Amino acid sequence: MGFRTVIVSSHSKLEYALNYLVYKTVDEVKRIHIHEIHTLIIESTTVSITSALLAELIKQKVKVIFCDEKRNPSSELIPYYGDSISYQRINEQIKWKENIKHLVWQKIVQEKIKQQAYVLSKKMPDEAIILSNYAKEVELDDATNREGHAAKFYFNRLYGENFSRGSSDKINTFLNYGYTLLLSQFNRYIVAKGYLTQLGIHHKNPFNPFNLSCDLMEPFRPFIDSKVTDLSEDNFKNKLISFLNHPVYIHGKKQTLIHAIQIYCSSIFLALNTGKIECIQFLESYE
The missing domain is CATH 1.20.120.920 (CRISPR-associated endonuclease Cas1, C-terminal domain)
Incomplete structure (x- = not known):
């Protein structure tokens, strides 16, 4: 179970690599182990995110919240299925x-x-x-x-x-x-x-x-x-x-x-x- 709430609030790209969320901007690259993430909040509409990362976040039961142009939560990612039962x-x-x-x-x-x-x-x-x-x-x-x-x-x-x-x-x-x-x-x-x-x-x-x-x-x-x-x-x-x-x-x-x-x-x-x-x-x- 993750413990971090990660907020992405500026123009950037999010990718998946070797069980890490990779955060990329023009100036920097950061990596966060997905096991550490409890909730990911995409606060800016200028964020790009790969389908590979979304699939892995769902697989590892990370809550993903998307915000609108006013930076208010507007939707979230929910899997079709929870656990095996x-x-x-x-x-x-x-x-x-x-x-x-x-x-x-x-x-x-x-x-x-x-x-x-x-x-x-x-x-x-x-x-x-x-x-x-x-x-x-x-x-x-x-x-x-x-x-x-x-x-x-x-x-x-x-x-x-x-x-x-x-x-x-x-x-x-x-x-x-x-x-x-x-x-x-x-x-x-x-x-x-x-x-x-x-x-x-x-x-x-x-x-x-x-x-x-x-x-x-x-x-x-x-x-x-x-x-x-x-x-x-x-x-x-x-x-x-x-x-x-x-x-x-x-x-x-x-x-x-x-x-x-x-x-x-x-x-x-x-x-x-x-x-x-x-x-x-x-x-x-x-x-």
């Missing part, structure tokens, strides 16, 4: 029971609201208590939409009464970039385990190829929310990327955020396959 995994996924999916979604929404309360608790303990009460009110499959009510209260307290998630301001730019990075990590792990990102447990948008990823990432959004207030426009992308290796606690142990996502997803799959909802592992704390 994809057929078995997809069969499992199709057979997940509706009542278990509803229970898992209830836990996910409860945990998302608890994580929002955790973010507020550092500066607004009274408001955090209100959010904690919202979490207790979440019904099966969140039938009463506590998630939506909690989100409005939470964002207005965190970023101000005039904040709206639909606006094109600085905070929303930071959030959108951070959420996209999160989504790519969930996509990467779900596909690597052999499951389909298209088949969600709650999200069922036929035009969304990442329904399952969108479901599972929800409790991790508040982590990004907590980090964007201190960012500036000239460094927010690198800072948000660095947070993928930020230390967090899950299942009583210190892990990077990337590894915590993997632990969490594995526990979700176990719950969906066995019905043991209590085995789900969520983030416990972070700085």
